[in-house]
Amino acid sequence: MSQTKGLEGVVATTSSVSSIIDDVLTYQGYHIDDLAEKSSFEEVVYLLWNGQLPNKEELQSFSQQLVENMEVPEEIFNYMKAYPIADVHPMAALRTAVSQLGLYDAEADASDIETAKRIAVKLQAKIATVVTGFARIREGKEPVAPKKDLSFAANFLYMLNGEQPNETATDAFNKALVLHADHELNASTFTARVCVATLSDFYSGITAAIGALKGPLHGGANERVMGMLSEIDTPENVDSYIQDMFDKKEKVMGFGHRVYKNGDPRAKHLREMSKKLADITGEDKWYEMSLAVEKKVTDSKGLLPNVDFYSASMYHSLGIDHDLFTPIFAVSRVSGWNAHILEQYSDNRLIRPRAEYVGPDKRSYVPLEER
Template structure:
């Protein structure tokens, strides 16, 4: 499939002033063969496959296998991988009990952070040779843990789940909704999982790699990744975008509210990107799915409001939507509660984080940069009686 390459975002062309603003802007912090966001002429690729091809032809399981193993599976390998994932869906009893005790008011990202950490105590990684097994276990059981916690607190009682759905996308939707998802619902969810799977050295992946570089265990690296993803400048943006959309009643008033926000220099979540400068290719893929699902579920007004916000952001700020903006209306059309939006990102990104942890371990050196010291000159110790 042919697609237009985004404008170059080669780090060497980043301006010195950007770098002086901190945030490691434009700095190459290491190497990866897993994906590229910014290499000129590549677009977004996972191990050389374009995100457009992956989203059009692939399934999330194929993409997860690609990231973990380094090549696409044949049909026998794919089925075996899916069988292993299906076998790992159940959650151990002590974890179930913990999920029942976590308050219903907790943020689901905190729930997933706890799940990753607790599973590390129940099923520790042990030797690094077990890493692939751990990554598959996390991929398989995190959706169950999330929907178990959600449903337990909504319904006030434990429940058994049917764990036989053929894919992670349909398993998540089925356990969340207590009904078999339709084909279009499953495919829309699957595409969003593909888009969220991997994205080079973003903040949460960097976090996971830093932790892995200390030779810590797999669960610690994933738990740290979840913590980094939680913030609204990163994964939390899809949830924040939905909260904004929920305040809008129609396109005209949305435009007026947005102009007010911009005049106050407020950030609009779901727009902008550190590396992409002209467009986020994932947004162009998720947007038609959002349109399709919004139209199929009577959410045309939500889609119209979203499009107006996009138009105004382009006109007023020259800014483009990132993957999180249209994910919001897509997930709303799938009747997914807003606080579960960012956790879906986790369910998918476990594949990318896992691949990065494996890559880091394969050629490890402690990640330990320097800081430019801006504190006081050396000075004498002052005894407490003289302070």
């Protein structure tokens, strides 16, 4: 029996949701560059779930469905207020809250496609409110209700800060959501599909995916990038800091990718938005440090930045707490998880791979009294 460590290069399923071919990322056949530059996040979510871009009427209806489903049961926020706030990472809070949301949905256990699509809308809408609500509760503030006349991206920033964001901030956040929406069969997406392939419920699938995303080798990487930049502190310290990491054989987070050989195509868009926000805020040291780190790592190791690297300085420029970076990843990626769960339900087969046994062989049982 042949095996590949980490399933690298193994094709585990067929999917029409997204593709990575020759270092080109597409959603349902649309190039990521076109979607990042031209589409709203709502359009991209509709595309991922329906296989086509919406017309004006479809987009208006879908956007309205999302905003109308953003409110969460008050009990969820009451539970959050009982969490040991000082010790709870927002990803742990999100994982718990999404699981709890299933308790308040009478349709939670259904797996027929029409009901599943309604659940997908609920989860896509409510996850933004859960993340922003927790962020405010731990600061001793009350959650902010969404505004029905704001886009998904603008509503997230509004619910987080209690102030309507400017156009540049909204555009930057919208672009980040688009770029993180799906990425073929990554770890969290595979986890979601494995979970619902047992015909477990939608909420379990998303909860499982959040658990996988929480790890620093997946969604947690951008938070660790910002931690590194904070320790470096000034562009002048970059060379010695990164060289010290090289000498200690430590991994520089935000560089390299198992799938892309010539660079992550999403990184350039986030680099551009990081620069734009740095110019507006006047805090350009984070962008300058990022550029310096990129040059050092690329020149020394030949590694190129991935989507996590510049998303860190971009989110920081938006005034977002560093430990919220991964939950924001989830706010976007739930769109892809939902698409893959819908695809799995529509043509399901239990996912049950084999393992190559490498343990001891042909052992003889020794009675207890003789051991």
